[in-house]
Amino acid sequence: MNKIPCIICSRPDREAIDHAIARGQSLREVGNRFGIQHTAVFRHKRDHTPHEIATLGGAHKVQDRGTALARLESLYTTAEKLLKKALKNDTSVNGQVQVVKEVRSCLELIAKMTGELNERPQTVNLMLAPEWLSVRAALFEALIPYPNALEAVAGRLGALKDKPKELVR
Numbered sequence: 717m718n719k720i721p722c723i724i725c726s727r728p729d730r731e732a733i734d735h736a737i738a739r740g741q742s743l744r745e746v747g748n749r750f751g752i753q754h755t756a757v758f759r760h761k762r763d764h765t766p767h768e769i770a771t772l773g774g775a776h777k778v779q780d781r782g783t784a785l786a787r788l789e790s791l792y793t794t795a796e797k798l799l800k801k802a803l804k805n806d807t808s809v810n811g812q813v814q815v816v817k818e819v820r821s822c823l824e825l826i827a828k829m830t831g832e833l834n835e836r837p838q839t840v841n842l843m844l845a846p847e848w849l850s851v852r853a854a855l856f857e858a859l860i861p862y863p864n865a866l867e868a869v870a871g872r873l874g875a876l877k878d879k880p881k882e883l884v885r
Contacts, residue, residue, distance in 0.1 A: 723752065724760040737761050785829050792822035843877055 724733055729750060736746045743761065747754035799815045827833035842848050852873065859866035 720759065722760050722764050723756055725764055733757070733760070734765055737765055785826065788822060788826055788829065792819065792826060795819045795822050 724730055727733065727750075733746060733750055736749065737743075737757070737760075741749075743757040744754040746752075746757045795815065795818045799812070799819050802812045802815045824833065828835070855869065856866065859869055
């Protein structure tokens, strides 16, 4: 049997690869993340990863009790601690920027999930806006001395209310 030496066992990031396998990440994802062939990840999992670690992925998913929001808030807390540490230790500006981006990303996602940040388009009915109602009242009041003009404007505005897309130019 021609045994291929395991390239993962000699890597400095072997522990991170083992953790990714244990978390149940697909072998292809692990390979892409660490820049190795997924077949090498498969062989490493099969031949060199203890059975307990290799099967932890399923157990981890069962024990994962928190909601996505709770997990994200936990991630945010971690990112915030990293930011404080990076600022305190006078880490490189690039490192600080990366941590700030991660904190911002977590906050943005939390805001979206909780509804604080609503990116859905809003529909505003201008015909019911208080500002328009004031303008309309002032317009009608100004046209009282001119009954024909008042009737024409009222008719036109009434038509706009019923069919705005057709009449607006």
